[in-house]
Amino acid sequence: xxxxxxxxxxxxxxxxxERLLVGVSGxxxxxxxxxxxxxxxxxxxxxxxxxxxxxAERIVPASTIALYCDEVVxxxxxxxxxxxxxxxxxxxxxxxxxxxxxxxxxMAANGLAPNLLTATIMAAPPGVVFFPNMNQSMWSNPALKRxxxxxxxxxxxxxxxxxxxxxxxxxxEMVDAPxxxxxxxxxxxxxxxxAARTAExxxxxxxxxxxx
Ligand SMILES: Cc1cc2nc3c(=O)[nH]c(=O)nc-3n(C[C@H](O)[C@H](O)[C@H](O)COP(=O)(O)O)c2cc1C
Numbered sequence: 001x002x003x004x005x006x007x008x009x010x011x012x013x014x015x016x017x018e019r020l021l022v023g024v025s026g027x028x029x030x031x032x033x034x035x036x037x038x039x040x041x042x043x044x045x046x047x048x049x050x051x052x053x054x055x056a057e058r059i060v061p062a063s064t065i066a067l068y069c070d071e072v073v074x075x076x077x078x079x080x081x082x083x084x085x086x087x088x089x090x091x092x093x094x095x096x097x098x099x100x101x102x103x104x105x106x107m108a109a110n111g112l113a114p115n116l117l118t119a120t121i122m123a124a125p126p127g128v129v130f131f132p133n134m135n136q137s138m139w140s141n142p143a144l145k146r147x148x149x150x151x152x153x154x155x156x157x158x159x160x161x162x163x164x165x166x167x168x169x170x171x172x173e174m175v176d177a178p179x180x181x182x183x184x185x186x187x188x189x190x191x192x193x194x195a196a197r198t199a200e201x202x203x204x205x206x207x208x209x210x211x212x
Contacts, residue, residue, distance in 0.1 A: 017045040033098075097131065
């Protein structure tokens with residue numbers, strides 16, 4: 001696993017995340033979303049909202065996800081008809097896409113916004129944190145690599161999946177495959193990122209004050 005911001009310290013002191021927005025797309029890792037949301041609370045995150053895609057909800061219903069967060073804003077057919085994407089993007093103090101499907105990554109990298117999650121990414125400032133989740137053949141696809149590079153170029157953060165033994169759904173065999181980091185690993189990476197961003201903001205404030 002590697003966070004794309006090279007300067008991020010690994011074990012910085014945790015800062016409270018006031019408003020955590022989790023974009024949940026239709027990757028197989030969504031079956032474990034409850035475990036991730038439980039541990040993300042210990043970031044610590046004061047309030048957690050989830051925005052889903054229709055594909056994610058076909059695997060895990062919004063009513064199940066709602067048990068583990070403060071609010072689910074559904075990207076399914078029963079979701080909001082208002083400009084929820086703008087409100088959600090402005091609300092978030094930290095926005096992560098977990099799991100991030102190849103489709104959502106491709107849409108976001110190309111400025112496409114056909115659903116609530118991708119529209120929210122488009123409305124958000126740079127710095128959205130993507131956790132890609134797909135099998136080895138999708139992971140090694142050159143189009144996906146181009147899309148991930150484009151997201152990073154646009155100022156977003158891509159956390160590369162670690163390679164571990166995992167069940168290949170098609171064959172039923174255990175193979176070396178890219179997998180989502182564990183919930184605990186994700187918390188460590190996000191704490192480091194938040195601490196680095198806080199230090200950067202403090203530095204900018206101090207620099208601004210010194211210049212006055
Ligand atoms: C059971 C199941 C598992 C899937 N797993 C993945 C996956 O791990 N990664 C991925 O990129 N797509 C996966 N897909 C395909 C996506 O769900 C599909 O591309 C969908 O259009 C993604 O939509 P979204 O990005 O709006 O959530 C899976 C589909 C199904 C039905």
